Amino acid sequence: MTKRRNVKPVYSMCVQPSFIIGTNNEDGSPNFAPITWVSVTHEAGDGYLLVISMSGTKATKLNVLRTGIFSANLVSTDMLPLMDYFGSRHAKDGKKDGIACAVSRGEVLDVPVLDLSRWVYECEVSRAVETGDSVTFFCAIRNIQMDERLVCKDPFDVDLTVLNPVIYSGKYHSLGKLLGGIGDFL
Ligand SMILES: Cc1cc2nc3c(=O)[nH]c(=O)nc-3n(C[C@H](O)[C@H](O)[C@H](O)COP(=O)(O)O)c2cc1C
Structure with a gap:
C-alpha cells in the first residue's frame, strides 16, 4: 500500500496538456x-468539444470572447522556448515579437497557427x-491539423510519442514510453 500524508488542499496537481493558444488581436x-x-x-453527434479555461483579463481571453475563434497548438518539447516566452509576456504590454516563429493561418478558421506545432485544433466557441x-x-x-507522421486507425489510436508533448503541472515534463492500449492490461 502507498503511504500517504494528508495536506491542505492548496496544491494544484492536475496532469495537464500544454497548448499555445493563437488568437486575433483587435x-x-x-x-x-x-x-x-x-x-x-x-x-x-460525433464531434468532441474542446474545454478550455482562461482567467483574469488576459488578451487571449478577451480575444476569444470577442471573436469566438482560436487555434490550440500542442506544445512539443522543442517548443518550450516559445511557451516560456509567450507565457511571460502580456499582449497589452506590446507585440510578442521578440522570438522567431513561423505563423500561418488556419485551414478552416481565420486564426493564427504555429507552423512548429505537430497537432493543431481550430476551434469555435x-x-x-x-x-x-x-x-x-x-x-x-x-x-484538426495533425503531423503527417501520425497514422491513426481510429479516434483513440494516437501515438503521443510522435507528438512528444510537454506535460505540465506547475513544472514542465516530457512523456515516457507507450505502454499499450485499452484492454491490454485485462
Ligand atoms: C505554463 C503556463 C501555463 C498557463 N496556463 C494558463 C491557463 O491554463 N489559463 C490561463 O488563464 N492562463 C494560463 N497561463 C498564463 C498566460 O499564458 C499568461 O498570462 C500570458 O502572459 C497571457 O498572455 P496574453 O496577455 O497575451 O493573453 C499559463 C502560463 C504558463 C507559463
Missing part, C-alpha cells in the same frame, strides 16, 4: 499564449461558463 495581428487548463468532452474571474469555453473543433 488590429488583426496574431497573439499567442500558453494555456494548460484544457480537456475535452462530448455532446450529441459554442458555450462559455463563468466561475469567478475565469471563463471556461466549450468549443466545437472545426478542424
